[in-house]
Amino acid sequence: MTDTTHDEPHGDALGTRLNWLRAAVLGANDGIVSTAGIVVGVAGATDSRATLITAGLAGLLAGSMSMAAGEYVSVSTQRDSEKAALAVERRELREQPQAELDELTGMLAERGLSQDVAREAAEQLTRRDALRAHASVELGIDPDSLTNPWHAAGASFLAFTVGALLPLLAIVLPPVSLRLLITVLSVLAALALTGWWSARLGSAPVGRAILRNMGGGALAMGVTYAAGTLLGAAGV
Template identity: 80%
Template sequence: MTEPTHDEAHAGALGTRLNWLRAAVLGANDGIVSTAGLVVGVAGATENRAALLTAGLAGLLAGSMSMAAGEYVSVSTQRDSEMAALAVEKRELREQPEAELEELTEMLRVRGLSREVAREAAEQLTARDALRAHARVELGIDPDDLTNPWHAAWASFLAFTVGALLPLLAIVLPPAAWRLPVTVVSVLAALVLTGWSSARLGAADPRRAVLRNVLGGALAMLVTYVTGRLLGAAGV
């Protein structure tokens, strides 16, 4: 009985790490695309390095803070829902333990165990920790590993910032004549990497993910650059 529990703990930890890694890749991808679109749009209107740096930094800070705040609110809501569900389950276990034991037995039976084995397993799990058993089997929640909104917020903030730094540095460091080509090439190369990474983490076809990523980023830069050129030509 000890060995399966050990494997399950590792599987759960691995799944959590993969989810965080996937979120980090997607956050970096957002930082790349949104900041690239912003600085390329400004580059279409002006070659002034100070204006490009100001726009890029403003986009980086606004985007990273927005991502962090949104992730904090979202994960806080999820955590509140998990805690509320655990509170309901705790009350039901206290008020109607027999009904909850029967419910756990039925859920285990539906998963492929015979009635007798399911009943025995439910009794053993209940005797060990009834709340944890129901939380994992019925709710899909690990009471010892609830989502942390602060971790999610910081992860999103850092991932977006790292992604946004690439187009920002690419647009302000090279000479004026090289800024746009260096930025476009750097951004497309980074989008290839993040598209491939997100696909591999999700066990999907990397080619489709990379193509979607590159086309989306290229379209964003094209639209903002053309808009910047038009506004610059109009003297706005």
């Protein structure tokens, strides 16, 4: 029993860290692709560095705020659901403790313990902290580590901003004759890296993830550049 209690928080903590890391990679990836699409599209219409900076910064701020707000709402909803589930469990433990003990015994038995061992484990866990035992085994929740919407929003904002800065700097710093080439190559290299990283985190085929990521980014830049060129030629 001791080994199981020590291992479980370890697994939960590792899973949480991986989820945060995966979200950071995806947020950075979104920042790279969306901002690259904006600045490359504008570059197709004009050579003005001021216009490129304005468009890139607008896209960076709008995207990062949108990501942060969306993540805040999503994680707040998840946190509210976790709190509601814990409140229900707390009430059930207060009103029908024996039924809850039987339920915990059954869930532990379903995990491979014999009925006698499951009963003894359930009684020990209940005496130690009944709510924590039911939250962990039944709901998969740690009452002391509920998801934090502010952390999620801040991480999304930061990840998107870091990703968006790459195409923005790549388009405004080089000379006019090289800015498009440098931006495209920089973006594709960054997308190869985030594709590799996301594949490793998800234990997926690396080559396919990299090609998919780079292909999506190349398509986005190609479409927006074509649109910007047409609009620029039309004098819009």
